[in-house]
Amino acid sequence: MLLEIDDLRAGYHGLEILHGISLSVDAGEVVAIVGANGAGKSTTLKTIAGEVKQHGGSVRFDGGAVGYGRSHLVAQRGLMLVPEHRALFGSLTVEDNLRMGAWGKKGRTGFSEDEILDLFPILRERRQQLAETMSGGQQQMLAIARALMGAPRLLMLDEPSTGLSPKLTWDVFHAVNAIRDRGVGVLIVEQNAHQVLQLADRAYVLESGSVALDGTASVLASDARVQAAYLGH
Numbered sequence: 692m693l694l695e696i697d698d699l700r701a702g703y704h705g706l707e708i709l710h711g712i713s714l715s716v717d718a719g720e721v722v723a724i725v726g727a728n729g730a731g732k733s734t735t736l737k738t739i740a741g742e743v744k745q746h747g748g749s750v751r752f753d754g755g756a757v758g759y760g761r762s763h764l765v766a767q768r769g770l771m772l773v774p775e776h777r778a779l780f781g782s783l784t785v786e787d788n789l790r791m792g793a794w795g796k797k798g799r800t801g802f803s804e805d806e807i808l809d810l811f812p813i814l815r816e817r818r819q820q821l822a823e824t825m826s827g828g829q830q831q832m833l834a835i836a837r838a839l840m841g842a843p844r845l846l847m848l849d850e851p852s853t854g855l856s857p858k859l860t861w862d863v864f865h866a867v868n869a870i871r872d873r874g875v876g877v878l879i880v881e882q883n884a885h886q887v888l889q890l891a892d893r894a895y896v897l898e899s900g901s902v903a904l905d906g907t908a909s910v911l912a913s914d915a916r917v918q919a920a921y922l923g924h
């Protein structure tokens with residue numbers, strides 16, 4: 692497994708939010724984390740990225756331990772987080788944002804700039820536009836495209852559908868499919884369980900900082916508990 696998390700406990704200011712989470716993601720696999728507001732989905736991604744303190748358990752990426760406060764080193768090893776608020780350089784152009792993404796690539800080869808622009812044709816058209824003047828969907832695409840410039844081996848996406856229409860969400864998911872096909876592992880957090888369970892290979896349902904259910908996405912999508920809680924059935 693590319694990413695292996697075992698019995699992870701983590702939180703803020705001594706308060707435990709994650710109560711022993713175990714999950715894994717392999718290369719070329721899309722794994723979803725779904726769950727209600729406040730279940731700890733973002734905290735899970737941030738802990739994996741080294742931004743939140745671990746209280747116990749372990750996070751291993753490509754066989755090596757990942758620890759708190761070393762997020763830039765984690766990115767250099769090929770584990771990249773696209774945060775929910777995208778963190779783009781608003782006053783820079785699309786093209787400059789992409790170039791900044793290549794920082795820290797450290798000899799790994801991945802997608803070329805041209806291949807990335809093929810995945811998101813709208814960004815090619817808007818190369819010279821300032822990031823802050825683009826729509827939410829375009830900014831989401833740019834945030835993912837910028838992460839791809841760093842040649843990730845594992846890409847973590849925090850609520851990429853936030854603020855997007857279902858149609859734009861599918862456009863983003865279509866690109867995620869292509870990224871998986873290139874052998875990159877993808878860990879994606881979503882409140883919108885309905886759409887993401889159609890994209891993912893496997894999923895984990897998080898409730899109050901613990902994994903309540905996990906399995907293949909298709910099995911979870913037809914699970915009565917998941918349908919009642921997250922799919923509005």
Ligand code: ATP
Binds near residue numbers: 703729730732733882
């Ligand atoms: P959402 O969809 O609302 O982001 P989530 O499942 O991603 O939900 P988290 O953002 O991980 O949930 O939040 C889990 C818990 O941790 C919540 O109770 C939240 O208030 C708390 N929390 C999140 N960030 C911080 C922080 N920086 N400091 C203190 N508590 C935090």
